[in-house]
Amino acid sequence: MTDRTVAPSIIDAVNLEVNLLPVHKFVLDNDTPLYFLSDKDSEVVNVEWVFNGGNLYEVQDNVSLATCSLLKNGTRSMSAYQLTEKLEYYGAFFQVGFGHEVVTLTLSCLSKHVNNLLPIVREIISESVFREEELDIFKQNSLQRLSVNLKKSEYIADNLVNELIYGSKHPYARALSESNIKALDRENILQFFSKYFAKGYCQIFAVGGLDSGFELMMNRVFGDLEFAKVVAPDRPVVSLSTDREIRKEVDSHGLQGAVRMCRAFPGRNHPDFITVSVLNTLFGGYFGSRLMNNIREEKGYTYGIYSYVQSHLDAGAWVITTEAGKDVCNATIKEVYHEMNILREEVVDADELDLVKNYLLGIYLTQVDGPFKTMARWKALITKDWDETHFYETIRNIKEISANEIQALAQKYFTEEEFKEIVVV
Amino acid sequence: MIKFKKYTLSNGLRLIVHQDMSTPMVAVDVAYDVGARDESPHQTGFAHLFEHLMFSGSLNAESYDEPLQRAGGDNNAYTTNDLTSYHCQLPKVNLETALWLESDRMMSLNINEASLQVQQKVVSEEFKEHYINKPYGMVWHQLRRMAYKNHPYQWMTIGQDLSHIEQAKIEDVRAFFHKHYTPSNAIITIAGNVEFDEMIHLTEKWFGDLAPGNKYVRSLPKEPVQARPAFERVVADVPLDAIYKAWHVVSRLDPQFHAMDLISDLLGNGQSSRLYERLVKQKKLFSHISCSHSGSFDPGLLTIEGKIVKGISLEQADEVIEREVTILTKSNVDFHELEKVKNRVESLLAFEDISLLNRANNLGIYELLGDASLINEEMHNYEKVSVDDIRVQSNRIFQANNCSTLYYQSSKKTN
Numbered sequence: 001m002t003d004r005t006v007a008p009s010i011i012d013a014v015n016l017e018v019n020l021l022p023v024h025k026f027v028l029d030n031d032t033p034l035y036f037l038s039d040k041d042s043e044v045v046n047v048e049w050v051f052n053g054g055n056l057y058e059v060q061d062n063v064s065l066a067t068c069s070l071l072k073n074g075t076r077s078m079s080a081y082q083l084t085e086k087l088e089y090y091g092a093f094f095q096v097g098f099g100h101e102v103v104t105l106t107l108s109c110l111s112k113h114v115n116n117l118l119p120i121v122r123e124i125i126s127e128s129v130f131r132e133e134e135l136d137i138f139k140q141n142s143l144q145r146l147s148v149n150l151k152k153s154e155y156i157a158d159n160l161v162n163e164l165i166y167g168s169k170h171p172y173a174r175a176l177s178e179s180n181i182k183a184l185d186r187e188n189i190l191q192f193f194s195k196y197f198a199k200g201y202c203q204i205f206a207v208g209g210l211d212s213g214f215e216l217m218m219n220r221v222f223g224d225l226e227f228a229k230v231v232a233p234d235r236p237v238v239s240l241s242t243d244r245e246i247r248k249e250v251d252s253h254g255l256q257g258a259v260r261m262c263r264a265f266p267g268r269n270h271p272d273f274i275t276v277s278v279l280n281t282l283f284g285g286y287f288g289s290r291l292m293n294n295i296r297e298e299k300g301y302t303y304g305i306y307s308y309v310q311s312h313l314d315a316g317a318w319v320i321t322t323e324a325g326k327d328v329c330n331a332t333i334k335e336v337y338h339e340m341n342i343l344r345e346e347v348v349d350a351d352e353l354d355l356v357k358n359y360l361l362g363i364y365l366t367q368v369d370g371p372f373k374t375m376a377r378w379k380a381l382i383t384k385d386w387d388e389t390h391f392y393e394t395i396r397n398i399k400e401i402s403a404n405e406i407q408a409l410a411q412k413y414f415t416e417e418e419f420k421e422i423v424v425v
Numbered sequence: 426m427i428k429f430k431k432y433t434l435s436n437g438l439r440l441i442v443h444q445d446m447s448t449p450m451v452a453v454d455v456a457y458d459v460g461a462r463d464e465s466p467h468q469t470g471f472a473h474l475f476e477h478l479m480f481s482g483s484l485n486a487e488s489y490d491e492p493l494q495r496a497g498g499d500n501n502a503y504t505t506n507d508l509t510s511y512h513c514q515l516p517k518v519n520l521e522t523a524l525w526l527e528s529d530r531m532m533s534l535n536i537n538e539a540s541l542q543v544q545q546k547v548v549s550e551e552f553k554e555h556y557i558n559k560p561y562g563m564v565w566h567q568l569r570r571m572a573y574k575n576h577p578y579q580w581m582t583i584g585q586d587l588s589h590i591e592q593a594k595i596e597d598v599r600a601f602f603h604k605h606y607t608p609s610n611a612i613i614t615i616a617g618n619v620e621f622d623e624m625i626h627l628t629e630k631w632f633g634d635l636a637p638g639n640k641y642v643r644s645l646p647k648e649p650v651q652a653r654p655a656f657e658r659v660v661a662d663v664p665l666d667a668i669y670k671a672w673h674v675v676s677r678l679d680p681q682f683h684a685m686d687l688i689s690d691l692l693g694n695g696q697s698s699r700l701y702e703r704l705v706k707q708k709k710l711f712s713h714i715s716c717s718h719s720g721s722f723d724p725g726l727l728t729i730e731g732k733i734v735k736g737i738s739l740e741q742a743d744e745v746i747e748r749e750v751t752i753l754t755k756s757n758v759d760f761h762e763l764e765k766v767k768n769r770v771e772s773l774l775a776f777e778d779i780s781l782l783n784r785a786n787n788l789g790i791y792e793l794l795g796d797a798s799l800i801n802e803e804m805h806n807y808e809k810v811s812v813d814d815i816r817v818q819s820n821r822i823f824q825a826n827n828c829s830t831l832y833y834q835s836s837k838k839t840n
Contacts, residue, residue, distance in 0.1 A: 008519075008525050010496045013496065016497065089764070091770075091771055288494055298543065300544070302547070355494055362515060
């Protein structure tokens with residue numbers, strides 16, 4: 001009989017090696033970097049074009065978002081329908097991911113069709129026209145979607161977090177509004193598109209079943225576009241609100257409150273950005289966290305509670321987020337402070353710290369498992385101006401950080417008076 | 426082509442092994458042959474509530490999560506109307522930790538009042554967060570109730586009503602465990618850089634001495650053929666009018682399933698789909714419209730849902746949808762258009778297979794359906810679908826008597 005009373009022996013994940021497979025780099029004729037990783041066994045390909053074209057660059061509010069949303073809606077030679085029909089005919093998925101700093105265009109398709117699809121992407125990047133009619137449809141449907149979102153307490157609460165931390169004028173906090181949507185005009189979109197896409201700064205990432213000579217083909221299709229050498233964003237100053245508490249009701253029959261707690265945190269190049277990852281995980285970053293154990297597993301106040309650190313360039317926020325029963329929102333906030341307090345006052349015991357470190361290392365092992373995930377890691381590093389040193393530094397920190405260092409970080413950041421509270425019902 | 430080997434233990438537990446030499450990780454999926462369709466109408470939401478309780482620890486492992494996380498693993502679970510799946514991924518060197526944990530909770534789950542009470546609260550909050558407290562969140566509950574009169578698909582996995590979850594009793598939990606969570610009702614799939622013989626050995630080691638338990642024999646009430654159109658109008662505090670139409674469709678193993686799936690893609694998947702292009706872009710009657718189906722093991726539903734542009738009436742919206750589906754019953758779809766939706770499926774299936782965990786998960790699902798090797802026949806089944814199949818199947822689906830229509834009307838007088 002198997003002895004079940006003893007857990008099988010394990011090799012601690014912290015003792016396993018995490019290796020980030022190197023990627024190839026090729027520079028197109030127009031100096032655009034192409035990073036690629038070939039996986040001969042794969043039938044599929046992922047190509048991503050990353051532009052410095054997030055809302056940090058916009059002059060008119062929401063113009064970046066509008067440009068991104070309308071990118072697939074017609075070029076000089078193709079209507080919106082012709083364009084999407086062509087992409088979809090080849091079974092391709094083409095998505096545009098909007099962000100504050102970068103915008104990512106992702107083409108996912110079968111390897112055998114990639115040659116037919118790249119010229120279409122070229123056309124989107126260089127010859128989108130943003131017809132007035134498409135803009136009108138976009139405006140109308142965005143207004144309707146917004147009216148639904150404004151009924152969602154989470155949506156409002158998330159926006160309030162950004163407003164309090166960055167100031168309502170800052171791009172990090174710029175949400176869609178009715179007046180912004182109505183004010184959008186074609187000229188501004190065309191200008192934004194030209195400056196930040198057609199003639200913008202682009203980095204390309206490709207992974208999957210790539211033919212040999214893929215980089216040469218990419219050069220033929222994209223190497224003559226007039227991409228810029230570099231585009232640096234404005235870096236507007238954040239203005240932290242002095243408000244500490246917001247309580248808001250959007251639905252008088254609401255059964256739950258969207259609870260958010262947040263404090264300002266340095267931008268992602270601050271040394272603490274790497275070191276707090278273990279503390280954040282232990283506190284509220286995974287299913288076994290202290291917040292989850294206390295507030296979900298012991299008290300049953302919520303389906304889930306998490307904490308995370310926003311990773312913007314110049315400023316960030318440490319945020320705790322949950323949807324809790326309307327009558328236990330205040331009790332939830334009290335428990336969050338209570339857990340912060342324990343971390344400030346008591347050294348984490350070795351057993352729990354080991355657990356979190358092993359868990360995190362397991363996550364990192366998964367994140368570099370296979371070429372697709374490896375490329376996603378590289379993209380995350382490169383687009384933030386980091387390289388593998390940052391990756392290995394993060395791993396090293398997880399392995400080596402001590403309980404005393406964790407406590408010191410808790411004392412530095414888990415200060416109640418610097419946290420803001422938001423409850424939206 | 427996903428290669429795998431199968432083995433059945435003497436207690437009825439089925440093992441599937443899929444070898445992938447390229448990864449240092451291993452994925453383990455345990456699928457139990459129980460879903461919300463196996464619940465009593467008076468205790469809906471039970472299968473899902475039970476899924477939460479599966480993380481309460483077991484006889485020899487006080488906690489499920491902790492030892493797994495210590496071994497560098499991560500896990501999750503989900504419940505559908507048809508099945509319940511538990512899956513984890515961890516470094517291959519620590520595989521036995523997952524087998525220990527899964528076998529221990531299959532053998533003797535720690536069922537106690539305290540964890541039941543907490544999970545009842547947690548699931549109630551989940552119910553509120555995902556359904557009650559969301560605009561349009563209760564629509565699917567309503568639509569299922571309209572479409573199914575006998576079959577247990579009439580309720581969602583979260584449950585029909587909060588009170589069912591709140592009233593669950595510990596003895597019901599125990600009975601549920603003994604009835605469904607037995608080796609003979611389970612399939613374990615192991616995927617990674619593993620050898621078949623070694624996996625047989627390890628599975629025998631950890632699961633071999635578990636009592637087989639009773640094999641659950643499913644006998645669900647059949648849904649009678651719908652005799653007349655169903656219609657309801659709800660006035661709710663939502664910002665926009667919305668329309669939902671659901672038609673009964675074939676079961677997962679029906680030879681016409683793939684034609685039905687392609688019909689839903691033709692209509693409402695992607696920006697070049699018929700409904701989007703014609704009703705959102707050309708006619709500007711909807712701000713959003715999509716078509717999907719439940720993909721359930723027993724006969725399911727194909728649904729069109731749309732949010733309507735202000736100033737357009739629900740009746741008008743209904744009429745244009747009817748007109749679009751009628752076109753599919755009358756005229757043949759263009760060969761090029763059919764090829765488009767097939768290409769989409771081919772691509773989708775290929776992308777699904779990138780993830781080791783997906784492969785393990787899907788092998789378990791197909792084995793529950795009857796045979797894991799079905800996973801490798803899917804693309805062929807889609808390729809076979811002809812222009813005629815689409816028209817014939819559309820005629821079976823899009824009949825007035827087969828349809829449930831729900832008007833979700835905004836109580837705001839701004840329309």
